[in-house]
Amino acid sequence: MQRMLTRLAHEIAERNANGADVVIVGIQDSGVPLARRLGGLLAAIWGQPVPVGALDISLHRDDLDRRVAPTLHPTEIPCDINGRTVILVDDVLFSGRTIRAALDALTDLGRAARVQLAVLVDRGHRELPIRPDFVGREIPTAANERVRVELQELHGRDAVTLERE
Amino acid sequence: MICWRDAGPAGSIPAAPNPRLARMAWQRKHLLDIESLTAEEITTVLDTATAFKAVGERAIKKVPALRGKTVVNLFIEPSTRTRTSFELSEQRLSADIINFTAEASSLKKGETLKDTARNLEAMNVDFIVIRHSASGAPHFLARVLNAHVINAGDGAHEHPTQALLDTFTVREHKGRVAGLNVTILGDILYSRVARSNLWALLKLGARVTLCGPSTLVPRTFEQMGCRVTHDVEDAIRDADVINLLRIQHERQRKTMFPSLNEYTRLFGLTADRLRRTRPDVLIMHPGPINRGVEIDSDIADGERSVILQQVTNGLAVRMAVLFLVNGGKGPQEIAANPAAA
Numbered sequence: 083m084q085r086m087l088t089r090l091a092h093e094i095a096e097r098n099a100n101g102a103d104v105v106i107v108g109i110q111d112s113g114v115p116l117a118r119r120l121g122g123l124l125a126a127i128w129g130q131p132v133p134v135g136a137l138d139i140s141l142h143r144d145d146l147d148r149r150v151a152p153t154l155h156p157t158e159i160p161c162d163i164n165g166r167t168v169i170l171v172d173d174v175l176f177s178g179r180t181i182r183a184a185l186d187a188l189t190d191l192g193r194a195a196r197v198q199l200a201v202l203v204d205r206g207h208r209e210l211p212i213r214p215d216f217v218g219r220e221i222p223t224a225a226n227e228r229v230r231v232e233l234q235e236l237h238g239r240d241a242v243t244l245e246r247e
Numbered sequence: 248m249i250c251w252r253d254a255g256p257a258g259s260i261p262a263a264p265n266p267r268l269a270r271m272a273w274q275r276k277h278l279l280d281i282e283s284l285t286a287e288e289i290t291t292v293l294d295t296a297t298a299f300k301a302v303g304e305r306a307i308k309k310v311p312a313l314r315g316k317t318v319v320n321l322f323i324e325p326s327t328r329t330r331t332s333f334e335l336s337e338q339r340l341s342a343d344i345i346n347f348t349a350e351a352s353s354l355k356k357g358e359t360l361k362d363t364a365r366n367l368e369a370m371n372v373d374f375i376v377i378r379h380s381a382s383g384a385p386h387f388l389a390r391v392l393n394a395h396v397i398n399a400g401d402g403a404h405e406h407p408t409q410a411l412l413d414t415f416t417v418r419e420h421k422g423r424v425a426g427l428n429v430t431i432l433g434d435i436l437y438s439r440v441a442r443s444n445l446w447a448l449l450k451l452g453a454r455v456t457l458c459g460p461s462t463l464v465p466r467t468f469e470q471m472g473c474r475v476t477h478d479v480e481d482a483i484r485d486a487d488v489i490n491l492l493r494i495q496h497e498r499q500r501k502t503m504f505p506s507l508n509e510y511t512r513l514f515g516l517t518a519d520r521l522r523r524t525r526p527d528v529l530i531m532h533p534g535p536i537n538r539g540v541e542i543d544s545d546i547a548d549g550e551r552s553v554i555l556q557q558v559t560n561g562l563a564v565r566m567a568v569l570f571l572v573n574g575g576k577g578p579q580e581i582a583a584n585p586a587a588a
């Protein structure tokens with residue numbers, strides 16, 4: 083996983099020559115530790131600290147009616163996003179609905195110059211016209227399979243597993 | 248530079264999920280009273296309200312969580328601050344709102360509460376926020392309607408969102424509720440705020456003292472597990488929190504004490520009495536304040552008073568309640584003492 087993240091960081095650095103404009107924003111909750119790791123790697127590449135934030139999207143979801151009340155996490159962005167390049171980070175890209183909600187939530191915070199999307203795993207099955215800019219690994223899946231990403235910070239180990247329901 | 252910093256430890260993004268957030272999901276379809284809630288459910292509301300408080304501090308205070316939903320504020324009994332607070336909370340969640348007041352509705356023409364509510368439901372409203380002078384009116388509506396029902400005060404029974412915002416304010420300032428000495432001072436007998444607060448505080452492990460004239464604070468309250476005293480000095484000496492309640496002229500059938508002057512002399516929170524409390528005591532009041540009766544004007548505006556913060560927190564708590572109830576799908580146990588409506 084660390085290799086995947088290093089490669090992602092280099093791709094991000096290549097696309098964004100000027101690191102001073104970039105803010106990394108992880109989607110709560112699995113995207114946040116990934117964003118922090120990417121932020122650390124990018125800080126080393128650019129030789130300057132990179133702001134890292136956390137975004138909660140539960141109030142912007144389109145399926146609030148069909149779920150039991152979700153848990154809210156804090157939204158915490160350490161700098162003004164107006165005019166900056168925001169790199170959204172999440173673990174798995176699936177239907178694209180989470181990213182749709184994240185774009186709405188970001189809009190409420192300001193007008194970013196551009197938004198790019200980095201995901202650890204793209205498992206396909208998009209339901210909306212959304213595509214990632216940076217992908218750690220594409221994993222072709224069946225709709226009834228589940229991709230589980232475990233992270234050291236949240237689950238005590240780094241692992242990506244494919245489960246069949 | 249503008250920063251967005253929601254709940255959570257200042258200055259850092261929590262590396263691991265907050266253990267307090269890892270809890271049982273909210274299952275209830277209504278919020279009818281505090282009595283039937285568990286401590287976990289109360290904590291869920293308070294934690295959710297923490298996140299909503301941060302939303303209220305953003306430049307754009309509106310979130311789309313209840314977009315397309317219709318809320319009816321059915322205020323059969325007059326209210327300004329609770330209704331305004333609910334209205335603003337609903338607007339911040341992007342809901343559509345209809346306001347009903349007793350004066351402007353067909354209830355004046357003799358329509359029953361059930362018929363009024365059924366008519367509203369025929370228009371496919373999703374939430375009914377009800378304030379009614381009859382205890383149990385919200386429980387009655389919850390039985391006959393499909394909409395989510397939120398109790399905004401029923402008679403002298405309960406005022407759950409007020410208790411939740413009071414508890415939220417206590418926890419925000421003291422970091423906890425368990426183990427605190429909380430004194431509720433004033434008209435307890437006629438107060439739904441006192442009853443709801445009592446339930447919430449006891450469930451979360453606070454030690455509660457009730458104080459006021461013996462006519463307004465009967466000893467029977469001791470059965471709920473709190474202390475009752477008629478000596479104000481004794482009640483406030485060790486208090487971490489003093490919650491003052493208004494003398495409710497409108498709910499008293501006959502005068503329960505000789506005069507307001509005497510009440511102030513015996514039970515009012517004066518500067519002199521405040522000197523004999525703990526230096527970090529929190530002064531709370533659900534409003535509207537009778538300045539110079541239950542509280543000195545200077546104390547109400549003083550540094551220990553969190554009266555206006557209670558109002559701010561009321562928005563966050565009501566947003567949290569609307570949000571949680573919307574997701575609630577589980578059955579609601581109707582409290583044992585059913586409606587008198």
